[in-house]
Amino acid sequence: MKNTKMTTASTVSMAVLIGLTTWAIPAQAEEATDYRVPAMIDNSAPIAALSTLTSINNAKPLKVTVPSIVHFNTKSGVPVSFVRAAALPIVDIDLRFNAGSARDGSLRADGFGIASMTATMLTQGSKKLAENDFTRAVETLGIDLSSSAYKDMFTISLRSLSDDEHLLPAVDLMTQMLTEPSFDKATLARNKARLLVGLQQQKQDPSSLASLAFNEALYGKHPYAHPSSGTLTSVPSIEQQDLIAFKDRYLVAANASLAITGNLSIDQAKKLAEDITANLPKGQAASVLAEPKALTKGQHIHIDFPSSQTTVLMGQLGSKRATDPKEQQQQTNFAVGNEVLAGGDFNARLMTEIRQNLGYTYGISGSMSPMLTRGPYQISFSTRNDKARMAIDASLKVINETLAQGITASEMQLTTDNLKNSFPMSFASNIGINGLLGTMNFYKLPDDYLTNYMSRINNVQLAEVNKTLRDTLDPNxxxxxxVGQDNPWDQASAKPQ
Known part of the structure; x- marks a missing residue:
């Protein structure tokens, strides 16, 4: 039986810290004659083993020293954030461009999937090395070298040992794929054929169908509406020249930011940054994305799918990445309140009521995904077909009651304690530190965004948390x-049994 992915303490911390909340639509649950979950844990009862740990009550406030960040610009103007981490002989490099799939339509109206295909093909050979030779070189060095396209950003990542014998040829491969990709036509044809098979298979995945329909309905004509990988209609039309045009327009110095973490001196980091960016065209920064328009009334969409389970995805337009300290505090307030309402653990109200008390689902959770413009707020779960309407109604009831009555002081305290104590896990590894650096650099967040994290948590007030929840969420x-066999809107709305 597949369970919904539960949110770990470190993930909760990251959700509030940088907003990198990854929502996952629960996998389709297996059939069961009795959908209620037996032998559920009573969270209201104290845990005997923990009741003896009186030292927890006397623990001193956590003191955290965040990594020291050094900033500089390359000669081509690329901003660089660097953290020296000498404990391991490893270097992590994160190069980001304001160039995600939201830019596909700027090249041509039906260009959906161009950014994603560009990312795929950057690692499939350069003008100096054919695909097999390039792959062999990467494997021989034992490095991690990848490129990805998301809604907002285009990333190129490298992890290598820090000695010159490994790092220098690794950086050479990185610059080859960045500035001299082959974009081989035969390889492109193979990629398109494989991708079309994958897109056809998505039609058999209820979670994918729900996500595609949700984004299309929520964003309408906004660039966030279309899937990053493209569509069955757009992918066949992608040509080599499209990839070249995307690279020449968006993979440029004026559109880039760089993060480096590892066993390097500041001088070595500066030289490394110059080596990576020296051959980047200057170019121009990407234009500012338009703000999407929020839906003015509720909307229900049902997709017929032959399954004993109904996949449910509901939500609204959410927040954009906050750069103002006041707005950052508000987003922290919301994250704390939402963790109580819709977090992935068993203390969350939705999980307690919809799973434990009513037995409608194996897991339910919701999160905010802020981006350059307003990202989505989504709650997701799966349930038995004949329980779908009751599960939806019960979920909306929990949300409305939470907004009306607010969360409690004890719920807020439990969540803030969790966030503060798990905060150091956010930078417990080189790759974790570099992920933070890359995100802060990309969204132009100041260093105090990280250093003031504990202060934002300590500044959380119950009244403000509840106000922010009410101001943000509009379940009506x-x-x-x-997505399922039966349309829940054909079922009579009934009180949960």
Whole structure:
């Protein structure tokens, strides 16, 4: 049986810290004659083993020293954030461009999938090395070298040992794929054929169908509406020249930011940054994305799918990445409140009521995904077909009651304690530190965004948390997408049994 992915303490911390909340639509649950979950844990009862740990009550406030960040610009103007981490002989490099799939339509109206295909093909050979030779060189060095396209950003990442014998040829491969990709036509044709098979298979995945329908309905004509990988209609039209045009327009110095973490001196880091960016065209920064328009009334969409389970995805337009300290505090307030309402653990209200008390689902959670413009807020779960309407109604009831009555002081305290004590896990590794650096650099967040994290948590006030929840969420105007055999809106709305 597949369970919904639970949110770990470190993930909760990252959700509030940098907003990198990854929502996952629960996998389709297996059939069961009795959908109620037996032998559920009673969270209201104290845990005997923990009741003896009186030292927890006397623990001193956590003191955290965040990594020291050094900033500089390359000669081509690329901003660089560097953290020296000498404990391991490893270097992590994170090069980001304001060039995600939201830019596909700027090249041509039906260009969906160009950014994603460009990312795929950067690692498939350069003008100096054919695909097999390039792959062999990467494997021989034992490095991790990848490129990816998301809604907002285009990333190139490298992890290598820090000695010159490994790092220098690794950086050479990175610059080859960045500035001299082959974009071989035969390889492109193979990629398109494989991708089309994958897109066809998505039609058999209810979670994918729900996500596609949700984004299309929520964003309408906004660039976030289309899938990053492209569509069955757009992918066949992608040509080599499209990839070249994307690279020449967006993979440029004026559109880039760089993060480096590892066993390097500041002089070595500066030289490394110059080596990576020296051959980047200057170019121009990408234009500012338009703000999407929020739905003015609730909308229900049902997709017929032959399954004993109904996948439910509901939510609304959410927040954009906050750069103002006041807005950052508000987003922290919301994250704390939402963790109580819709976090992935068993203390969350939705999980307690919809899974434990009513037995409608194996897991339910919701999160905010802020981006350059307003990202989505989504709650997801799967349930038995004949329980879908009751599960949706019960979920909306929990949300409305939470907004009306607010979360409690004890719920808030439990969540803030969790966040503060798990905070150091966010930079417990080189790759974790570099991920933070890359995100802060990309969204132009100041260093005190990281150093003031504990202060933002300590500044959380119950009244402000509840106010932010009420100001942000509007369940009466939720977009609700269901994928299953029966349309829940044909079922009578009934009180949960």
């Amino acid at each position: 105007n939720f977009l609700i997408v269901t």
